[in-house]
Amino acid sequence: MKVFQRIFILLLIFKKIEAQTYNWPIFPPEFVVSSTFGEFRLGFSYTESHFHEGIDIPATTSKSVFPITLGFQVGNMFYNPQIGWVVEVRHYKDDCSTVINEGSRYLHMNAIDEGIQPGEIYCGDAISTNTTFVNNHLHLELKRPYQVPLENTNSINPFTIPALRIDDYQAPIIKNLTKNFFPL
């Protein structure tokens, strides 16, 4: 019995140490997604065929974009007319002073806030306030472990984080198959 009590207390301590808050990345939030992680995407003008490395969150009106963790350090960021703004961040714990070995990427914003600069650490700030989006959605990628460059590395399903999970009770429907399918 005592052994079980000790294990239980250790689990409680472990849970407290590991506690980390995650937030939905757009505000005001609408908890819907239009694409999930791992979908196969055929290449077109500026991308090669690939598996979708994140989730897509519809945003047909202006929204603010916040990184999914309160504390974050801005890494690479750039603008591409076809993709919009791309902002990469490294995550910090809720205290905004302890770094975590993970990060995230945000794509398709038409504008980012002037104060957002590479290398700077922020606490609770937006990376974009009242922006519209290329193709009316925000693309979110979760990266763990953190590794530079973030692009095309270490993507994991954002739905593994409960705060980012959308309940989906609909079975997938196969619309078509392609004979040009090559696993990457």
Ligand SMILES: [Zn+2]
């Ligand atoms: Zn996407």
